Amino acid sequence: MTVYVSLLGVLVGVPIGILVLITGTLGTAGRLFTKIYVSYFRGVPLLVQLLVLFNFLPWIKFDISATAAAVTALGLITAAYVSEILRGTLHSIPPGQSEAAAALGYGPRATWQYILLPQVIRLSIPALFNELTLLLKSSSLISVVGIAELTRVSQNIVATTFRPVEIYLVAAGIYIVMSQILLTAGRLLERHWARR
Amino acid sequence: MTQHMVEIRHLHKRFGAVEVLSDVSLTAETSKVLCLIGPSGSGKSTLLRCINFLERYEAGDVRVEGELVGYEERGGQRRLASGAKLRQQRRKIGMVFQQFNLWPHMTAIGNVADPLIRVRGFSKAQARERALAVLEKVGLAAKAASYPANLSGGQQQRVAIARALAMEPHLMLFDEPTSALDPELVGEVLQVMRALASEGMTMVVVTHEMGFAAGAADKIAFLDKGRIVQCGPPDILRKSDEPRLRQFLQTYHERNDF
Amino acid sequence: MDLSIVVPYLGLLASGFGYTVFCWLAGALGAMALGLPIALLRMSPVRWLRIPAVLYIEAIRGTPLLLIAFLIYGGGPAFGLLLEPLPAGILALALHASAYFAEIYRVGFNAVPRGHVEAAASLGMSPVATFLRVQLPEALVAVTPSMVNALVVLSKETSILSIISVPDLTYEVQKMGIETFASFESLFALAIGYWALVSVISTLGAAFERRVTFHIHAARSQ
Numbered sequence A: 001m002t003v004y005v006s007l008l009g010v011l012v013g014v015p016i017g018i019l020v021l022i023t024g025t026l027g028t029a030g031r032l033f034t035k036i037y038v039s040y041f042r043g044v045p046l047l048v049q050l051l052v053l054f055n056f057l058p059w060i061k062f063d064i065s066a067t068a069a070a071v072t073a074l075g076l077i078t079a080a081y082v083s084e085i086l087r088g089t090l091h092s093i094p095p096g097q098s099e100a101a102a103a104l105g106y107g108p109r110a111t112w113q114y115i116l117l118p119q120v121i122r123l124s125i126p127a128l129f130n131e132l133t134l135l136l137k138s139s140s141l142i143s144v145v146g147i148a149e150l151t152r153v154s155q156n157i158v159a160t161t162f163r164p165v166e167i168y169l170v171a172a173g174i175y176i177v178m179s180q181i182l183l184t185a186g187r188l189l190e191r192h193w194a195r196r
Numbered sequence B: 001m002t003q004h005m006v007e008i009r010h011l012h013k014r015f016g017a018v019e020v021l022s023d024v025s026l027t028a029e030t031s032k033v034l035c036l037i038g039p040s041g042s043g044k045s046t047l048l049r050c051i052n053f054l055e056r057y058e059a060g061d062v063r064v065e066g067e068l069v070g071y072e073e074r075g076g077q078r079r080l081a082s083g084a085k086l087r088q089q090r091r092k093i094g095m096v097f098q099q100f101n102l103w104p105h106m107t108a109i110g111n112v113a114d115p116l117i118r119v120r121g122f123s124k125a126q127a128r129e130r131a132l133a134v135l136e137k138v139g140l141a142a143k144a145a146s147y148p149a150n151l152s153g154g155q156q157q158r159v160a161i162a163r164a165l166a167m168e169p170h171l172m173l174f175d176e177p178t179s180a181l182d183p184e185l186v187g188e189v190l191q192v193m194r195a196l197a198s199e200g201m202t203m204v205v206v207t208h209e210m211g212f213a214a215g216a217a218d219k220i221a222f223l224d225k226g227r228i229v230q231c232g233p234p235d236i237l238r239k240s241d242e243p244r245l246r247q248f249l250q251t252y253h254e255r256n257d258f
Numbered sequence C: 001m002d003l004s005i006v007v008p009y010l011g012l013l014a015s016g017f018g019y020t021v022f023c024w025l026a027g028a029l030g031a032m033a034l035g036l037p038i039a040l041l042r043m044s045p046v047r048w049l050r051i052p053a054v055l056y057i058e059a060i061r062g063t064p065l066l067l068i069a070f071l072i073y074g075g076g077p078a079f080g081l082l083l084e085p086l087p088a089g090i091l092a093l094a095l096h097a098s099a100y101f102a103e104i105y106r107v108g109f110n111a112v113p114r115g116h117v118e119a120a121a122s123l124g125m126s127p128v129a130t131f132l133r134v135q136l137p138e139a140l141v142a143v144t145p146s147m148v149n150a151l152v153v154l155s156k157e158t159s160i161l162s163i164i165s166v167p168d169l170t171y172e173v174q175k176m177g178i179e180t181f182a183s184f185e186s187l188f189a190l191a192i193g194y195w196a197l198v199s200v201i202s203t204l205g206a207a208f209e210r211r212v213t214f215h216i217h218a219a220r221s222q
């Protein structure tokens, strides 16, 4: 469940993050929207955001499963961080590259498609994988709304076995292994691209 | 015979498998200026850094005022000198780096005064007084309260010289002190160095400024590929028929005379 | 909407806010103090000092804060470590952040140019003096931006301690929401409150950053 929720969170988060980033380049209103979006989701504790969302849906009488709500929340938050990461990378690409493209007769769309986006995605990989491990750990918080992910399951086992140390250490071990797998994957991918 | 200020004998130094100094022997005399010249990568910096033991060497001797630097010898056995011993030796050897290496979080006067406090045990007031006097000497008393980031390269390098001078070294080492400077700032630093030489400071200077070497040096050593190819009075720059030195000077002139 | 229902809760909210700030500051101080020796061990040339530090950092960074809190609060008694929620929470927060702070310190020490240390050596400064007068201050300046950022993140993470019933702002607001049957409204107000708090901390942090690093940026005009 932990893996499932985290992965879905990324799948929802990355495209929304790119959308948020692009919205930010579309005029004043777009910039304002992106600014508020990013600032809200980065400025409010994740736990509070989850609680807000979980109480918001019943409040507007909108009925979806707890899991779907959790995925939505994690996705929206991830999007905010993803768009910031991409924006940072975008700024790190020297403006000379766009200028060179313009001088060669590339249009704005072609510049984005062939020059900027491929670099941005490649350069962002380490930060994105890092974000993914954070998301993995954040997913522990959805245990508070009763979803049976790793932390919740271990809590339940502790409640019946009264062996908190062993159970929680095993849970921690599983989280650590998953984080390491993600970080290693990110590193390998980075190296793979660096070699070309 | 009087003692040499620096006496280097059969020095060998390698980085991994590469021997960067092979069998270097050289002396620097008290109150004289020794210039080290040579192409990039010839080992000039390494040689200079062996003198105050910023680099360890494998074989040979480096003696300053007759005392082996960095090692202790007992019964023919050689081992690393203690940290305290090494620090005491370094106190009398001032060093000026190509990149200035001022500490950015301290003002100019702070940079000069702090080592006096930490190493020489001066009181704060004494240290400030001495620091100000030495800054005055390099013409920077007015900039005492400035942070390095707000000084020009030439000013930073003069503060770095003041920092080393304040410790009252018996010997000053300079590693390309003007190479990181814009051309118009080179003069002010060389001027300070010339003044220092005329006061009788013993100096070992790695430099690419042939004008300075020709004018201020008492002795010039030319290094190539880790060996001293030629060593002698400044007029070897004009008269030498050593082919490698001539070629080095040829390249130098082509680069500098448009 | 009737705001008057909030009035009886004002005292609790204020106390919750106090707990939030206290947990944040105490956790941050603990993590700063703990992170430095861990960073030094992590950079040690001695392998058997370095490896435990690496393992500690990776283990803590791989484990969610909530789980660390459960381990200390729920698992502590098994070691005779019977802590109230508040000290358990602060300990969890400090341990959690210490791994991140250690990495920040390490980056800071690596940012100190070798030449600055060599200059100290050439002047005869002892390793201790070099560390205290050159490496540490330069590293602290270099890490200020990341440190400020980490502190902002930490201020948000204190909310997680409400789950082990530390009576912080999140805890009190949740309770109020349930008792007044206005959970969503309360929580949304809480979100806005945190938003404001985090913005204030970020702004103060940025100002502090400018103060601390002013001397490494060349003056615009002279």
Ligand SMILES: Nc1ncnc2c1ncn2[C@@H]1O[C@H](COP(=O)(O)OP(=O)(O)OP(=O)(O)O)[C@@H](O)[C@H]1O
Pocket (backbone or CB within 6 Å): B015, B020, B038, B039, B040, B041, B042, B043, B044, B045, B046, B047
């Ligand atoms: N720390 C090091 N590790 C490995 N090799 C080194 C190191 N320092 C210097 N070298 C090598 O030793 C050789 C001599 O270097 P050195 O810096 O002494 O040359 P130099 O004459 O000062 O050159 P330059 O004029 O460029 O400063 C070079 O080939 C260099 O690559």
Ligand SMILES: [Mg+2]
Pocket (backbone or CB within 6 Å): B044, B045, B046, B175, B176
């Ligand atoms: Mg050199």
